Amino acid sequence: MGGLAFLLLPFLAPMATTAVNPALRALASLNLQVFPTFQPNEVNNYSVYYFEQKVDHFGFYNTKTFRQRYLIADKYWKTYDGVILFYTGNEGDITWFSNHTGFMWDVAEKLKALLVFAEHRYYGDSLPFGEDSFKDAKHLNFLTSEQALADFAELIRHLKRTVPGADGQPVIAIGGSYGGVLAAWFRMKYPHLVVGALAASAPIWQFEELTPCGVFMKIVTEDFRKSGTKCSESILRSWGAINRLSNTGSGLPWLTRTFHLCTSLNSEDIQRLKDWISETWVNLAMVNYPYPANFLKPLPSWPVKVVCQYLTNPYMSDSLLVQNIYQALNVYYNYSGESRCNNISETTIGTLGSRVWGYQTCTEIILPFCTNGIDDMFEPRAWDLEKYSDDCYKQWGVRPRPSWITTVYGGKEIHSHSNIIFSNGDLDPWSGGGVTEDLSDTLVAVNIPEGAHHLDLRSSTDTDPPSLQLARSVEVRHMKQWISDFYGNYRKQP
Amino acid sequence: MGGLAFLLLPFLAPMATTAVNPALRALASLNLQVFPTFQPNEVNNYSVYYFEQKVDHFGFYNTKTFRQRYLIADKYWKTYDGVILFYTGNEGDITWFSNHTGFMWDVAEKLKALLVFAEHRYYGDSLPFGEDSFKDAKHLNFLTSEQALADFAELIRHLKRTVPGADGQPVIAIGGSYGGVLAAWFRMKYPHLVVGALAASAPIWQFEELTPCGVFMKIVTEDFRKSGTKCSESILRSWGAINRLSNTGSGLPWLTRTFHLCTSLNSEDIQRLKDWISETWVNLAMVNYPYPANFLKPLPSWPVKVVCQYLTNPYMSDSLLVQNIYQALNVYYNYSGESRCNNISETTIGTLGSRVWGYQTCTEIILPFCTNGIDDMFEPRAWDLEKYSDDCYKQWGVRPRPSWITTVYGGKEIHSHSNIIFSNGDLDPWSGGGVTEDLSDTLVAVNIPEGAHHLDLRSSTDTDPPSLQLARSVEVRHMKQWISDFYGNYRKQP
Numbered sequence: 008m009g010g011l012a013f014l015l016l017p018f019l020a021p022m023a024t025t026a027v028n029p030a031l032r033a034l035a036s037l038n039l040q041v042f043p044t045f046q047p048n049e050v051n052n053y054s055v056y057y058f059e060q061k062v063d064h065f066g067f068y069n070t071k072t073f074r075q076r077y078l079i080a081d082k083y084w085k086t087y088d089g090v091i092l093f094y095t096g097n098e099g100d101i102t103w104f105s106n107h108t109g110f111m112w113d114v115a116e117k118l119k120a121l122l123v124f125a126e127h128r129y130y131g132d133s134l135p136f137g138e139d140s141f142k143d144a145k146h147l148n149f150l151t152s153e154q155a156l157a158d159f160a161e162l163i164r165h166l167k168r169t170v171p172g173a174d175g176q177p178v179i180a181i182g183g184s185y186g187g188v189l190a191a192w193f194r195m196k197y198p199h200l201v202v203g204a205l206a207a208s209a210p211i212w213q214f215e216e217l218t219p220c221g222v223f224m225k226i227v228t229e230d231f232r233k234s235g236t237k238c239s240e241s242i243l244r245s246w247g248a249i250n251r252l253s254n255t256g257s258g259l260p261w262l263t264r265t266f267h268l269c270t271s272l273n274s275e276d277i278q279r280l281k282d283w284i285s286e287t288w289v290n291l292a293m294v295n296y297p298y299p300a301n302f303l304k305p306l307p308s309w310p311v312k313v314v315c316q317y318l319t320n321p322y323m324s325d326s327l328l329v330q331n332i333y334q335a336l337n338v339y340y341n342y343s344g345e346s347r348c349n350n351i352s353e354t355t356i357g358t359l360g361s362r363v364w365g366y367q368t369c370t371e372i373i374l375p376f377c378t379n380g381i382d383d384m385f386e387p388r389a390w391d392l393e394k395y396s397d398d399c400y401k402q403w404g405v406r407p408r409p410s411w412i413t414t415v416y417g418g419k420e421i422h423s424h425s426n427i428i429f430s431n432g433d434l435d436p437w438s439g440g441g442v443t444e445d446l447s448d449t450l451v452a453v454n455i456p457e458g459a460h461h462l463d464l465r466s467s468t469d470t471d472p473p474s475l476q477l478a479r480s481v482e483v484r485h486m487k488q489w490i491s492d493f494y495g496n497y498r499k500q501p
Numbered sequence: 502m503g504g505l506a507f508l509l510l511p512f513l514a515p516m517a518t519t520a521v522n523p524a525l526r527a528l529a530s531l532n533l534q535v536f537p538t539f540q541p542n543e544v545n546n547y548s549v550y551y552f553e554q555k556v557d558h559f560g561f562y563n564t565k566t567f568r569q570r571y572l573i574a575d576k577y578w579k580t581y582d583g584v585i586l587f588y589t590g591n592e593g594d595i596t597w598f599s600n601h602t603g604f605m606w607d608v609a610e611k612l613k614a615l616l617v618f619a620e621h622r623y624y625g626d627s628l629p630f631g632e633d634s635f636k637d638a639k640h641l642n643f644l645t646s647e648q649a650l651a652d653f654a655e656l657i658r659h660l661k662r663t664v665p666g667a668d669g670q671p672v673i674a675i676g677g678s679y680g681g682v683l684a685a686w687f688r689m690k691y692p693h694l695v696v697g698a699l700a701a702s703a704p705i706w707q708f709e710e711l712t713p714c715g716v717f718m719k720i721v722t723e724d725f726r727k728s729g730t731k732c733s734e735s736i737l738r739s740w741g742a743i744n745r746l747s748n749t750g751s752g753l754p755w756l757t758r759t760f761h762l763c764t765s766l767n768s769e770d771i772q773r774l775k776d777w778i779s780e781t782w783v784n785l786a787m788v789n790y791p792y793p794a795n796f797l798k799p800l801p802s803w804p805v806k807v808v809c810q811y812l813t814n815p816y817m818s819d820s821l822l823v824q825n826i827y828q829a830l831n832v833y834y835n836y837s838g839e840s841r842c843n844n845i846s847e848t849t850i851g852t853l854g855s856r857v858w859g860y861q862t863c864t865e866i867i868l869p870f871c872t873n874g875i876d877d878m879f880e881p882r883a884w885d886l887e888k889y890s891d892d893c894y895k896q897w898g899v900r901p902r903p904s905w906i907t908t909v910y911g912g913k914e915i916h917s918h919s920n921i922i923f924s925n926g927d928l929d930p931w932s933g934g935g936v937t938e939d940l941s942d943t944l945v946a947v948n949i950p951e952g953a954h955h956l957d958l959r960s961s962t963d964t965d966p967p968s969l970q971l972a973r974s975v976e977v978r979h980m981k982q983w984i985s986d987f988y989g990n991y992r993k994q995p
Contacts, residue, residue, distance in 0.1 A: 064909075065559040067864045067899040068642035148562035160908050196690065198918070199911030370561045405561040414654050415558075417693030422990075423919060424692070 051112055053078040053105060053124070058165055060128070062135045062149050064157035073135040075158055078105050078124040085119035086172030090490050093178050093201065094124040095159055095193055097186030098364045101126035104186070109466025111181060114483055118490070121173070125162055127155050129363050144404040147366050153415070156193050163200050177493035179486055183207040183461035184437070185372070192416050195424050203426030203489040205482055208461035213374045213440025214412045217419055220377035220390045222439035227292040228383040230434055235315025242288065242318065243384040245332045246281060248325035253277045266333050269348035276351070283351040284332065285385055287339050293460045295434050298470045306339070314338045369399035373409040374440070425449040428485050430478060432458020451485065453478045545606055547572040547599060547618070552659055554622070556629045556643050558651035567622070567629040569652055572599050574616040576609065580666030583613035584984050587672050587695065589653055589687055591680030592858045595620035598680070603960020605675060608977055612984070615667070619656055621649050623857050638898040641860050647909070650687050657694050671987035673980055677701040677955035678931070679866070686910050689918050697920030697983040699976055702955035707868045707934025708906045711913055714871035714884045716933035721786040722877040724928050729809025736782065736812060737878040739826045740775060742819035747771045759827050763842035770845070777845040778826065779879055781833050787954040789928050792964045800833070808832045863893035867903040868934070919943040922979050924972060926952020945979065947972045
């Protein structure tokens with residue numbers, strides 16, 4: 008499935024040549040839309056449209072335009088008292104998001120909703136300069152969250168002007184992960200266009216110093232600690248074991264064989280091997296779903312628990328410990344038994360469209376990560392902005408502005424806004440940078456104890472835990488309130 | 502006084518070559534900071550600083566920076582329970598605004614305020630490309646309200662980081678005219694940085710179709726109608742008189758003599774003559790202050806009343822009516838008796854810095870004006886966006902985006918915001934596009950019946966009418982509330 012691979016690869020690929028920190032590569036996981044690929048409850052029928060957008064909303068010199076793709080589904084829409092649910096597309100092909108955001112399809116009838124899925128510029132089929140879009144920093148210049156939000160704003164005004172019945176309707180922004188961040192920011196910056204936002208697993212506080220840089224990996228560690236006795240301890244000790252083994256004469260070929268690697272390890276590959284393993288633990292934490300799920304390869308329910316069954320004794324010999332690590336990794340990489348060998352340097356696979364998320368993480372979306380080996384199960388690594396910036400410059404010809412996002416979107420000072428639901432799964436490492444406590448009556452946190460990464464946006468299933476069902480019902484209740492508030496005010500007008 | 506001339510000239514100059522409508526040139530009056538030049542109540546001592554700003558806040562390709570000028574006055578500042586009053590500089594030299602915003606200096610002691618006056622990019626000493634800033638559309642590309650607001654945001658964060666005591670202080674945005682619009686927009690877009698805004702004479706609804714295009718000139722007309730019997734009727738009839746006279750053989754030299762023009766009229770100059778007269782009526786309405794004021798040339802108190810003393814009989818002969826028009830204009834142009842001749846084509850005077858406002862009115866700040874000769878005293882002229890756009894393209898190489906401002910700032914749908922005072926003078930034609938009724942408990946309108954263009958921002962005088970005194974006290978009361986709310990919340994924090 009092309010769309011899936013396209014979205015999943017970035018966590019393996021885009022930062023690989025620049026990342027200074029294995030946790031850092033986890034930022035690419037914002038791009039990693041990982042969740043069960045259950046069949047939707049119904050066939051998702053949508054129509055595909057294009058809207059002519061300005062390449063540069065914030066200047067008048069560049070008059071170029073491009074076609075933004077968006078999808079429309081109106082099966083259950085009622086123009087009298089319905090709503091427009093507007094998916095604020097994130098870093099990927101919008102058809103994929105449409106197919107994997109079952110929640111919107113599930114609530115469409117109940118809310119009499121028109122569904123709109125808007126593609127994020129520079130992704131999927133919405134390329135400002137076609138094939139040249141990713142050519143260099145000059146062509147990538149218009150890939151910012153502000154431009155993307157302006158696209159959404161122009162598109163909503165366009166729909167209100169051109170779709171009969173849309174003008175008198177409330178609009179609700181919905182998104183997950185980076186798309187959830189965009190949904191929240193959109194409500195903050197364009198409250199005249201959306202009556203509210205559902206921001207699922209949106210780490211709006213993962214920026215600058217709003218959240219300690221170690222929290223993300225601490226949550227990953229916590230997932231493993233809770234999933235089996237001595238599990239996180241085993242992982243913590245494994246790094247030393249790998250280091251020691253790699254220093255022996257026969258260690259490198261032994262590690263190559265033990266991890267079933269496709270190519271032989273050199274001594275300079277050891278860091279990459281450890282990063283690859285770290286990323287695997289991060290990804291497992293993100294997809295630690297309560298039911299069997301088909302990720303790149305299929306996974307069992309509660310996969311971290313299954314992994315931890317192999318990691319119960321940290322105090323065995325280096326070689327035995329590392330062999331157990333391999334068995335644990337194998338749950339992730341070879342659950343189906345079809346994998347022939349593991350490739351730890353997947354840096355060139357994937358389309359340009361997926362790699363461009365790396366540009367965003369090198370400009371605006373600067374997410375500081377660090378580990379210390381005490382509060383987490385990883386080798387200590389500090390957040391090194393200078394190195395990060397140098398790597399970004401090498402790869403993209405740009406340097407990050409780490410304070411910009413908090414300057415423009417407010418950081419923690421967002422109390423004056425209203426009507427945003429922040430949903431988070433406690434198991435999701437991204438919840439560390441999310442809003443997990445109510446900020447006001449209308450800035451509400453919905454926490455899902457058994458939830459991983461924006462599980463609530465998926466289609467409902469028979470095995471959904473009660474906390475997930477409750478979360479979705481709270482979300483719908485808030486949305487209904489916004490809708491009735493809108494019609495209350497709207498119909499009052501002369 | 503250089504600064505004064507610099508700011509005053511644009512209403513004569515910048516649109517002259519492109520305007521299709523005399524009312525349109527009035528839009529340059531946003532630039533026309535017209536008010537009594539009373540001595541401030543005290544010597545305004547400030548220090549001048551510069552802050553390095555990104556030329557492009559919304560992209561990462563252009564890494565150029567420029568020095569933004571700002572002024573600081575801290576005489577009365579108290580860091581324990583004070584406030585930062587932040588003037589959101591508009592289209593001109595910031596030292597001039599600092600000297601002519603006596604209100605801020607007047608309330609500084611009462612509010613224990615640090616005063617900051619931030620210069621708007623592309624004006625005064627804050628030129629992104631130095632001498633080349635106005636060279637072409639490419640260099641002007643970064644002159645937008647969004648970039649200016651981002652400058653303010655970065656500057657506030659800079660002050661909070663670097664000025665001891667500033668970090669724990671609330672900030673209030675203050676501005677008049679276009680600067681008032683910016684103050685309101687700044688609170689809307691950056692509510693995390695300012696606890697509130699005083700937006701004086703800010704025509705935030707003069708855009709798109711939010712306000713009928715005829716309202717502006719209707720208010721001008723109303724000022725004249727109320728200031729003397731048959732006054733507006735006389736002006737209405739004068740256009741026909743001028744037209745008829747200009748069609749006679751001796752008419753053009755007669756008009757040249759009668760209006761004491763510096764150069765002889767040709768028949769193609771007649772429209773320009775009528776535009777020049779129209780602009781004079783507009784400007785008189787804007788500076789129709791209750792006390793004698795020194796505008797370009799000094800004016801009496803209630804100058805429109807004085808003008809109307811010459812315009813009491815619309816039904817005399819064409820030549821007598823036109824002679825009376827001249828006498829009336831003379832109140833404005835030659836109150837001091839020093840003028841030798843009148844120049845109706847002041848299109849090349851002024852600095853580039855002042856002309857650049859014309860660029861803004863050709864890109865974002867699109868203010869539709871029209872007249873019909875029925876509800877107003879002017880010759881009928883429709884709002885012709887196509888012609889306007891063509892003229893803009895000829896002059897600046899750019900075309901306007903008339904819907905953009907309402908898309909980005911919300912038009913009339915601003916109810917979800919808070920803590921903005923919209924003050925307007927009933928006599929000010931700009932009040933037509935302003936917010937003159939409360940929108941909520943915290944989006945409040947302050948109307949000044951005897952007020953012209955943002956009189957409330959001026960220094961207080963002994964002859965201030967009670968309505969003006971009341972307006973200022975209401976404004977201060979709201980600001981005090983915002984400040985105490987801030988400290989109430991701030992001090993509650995752990």
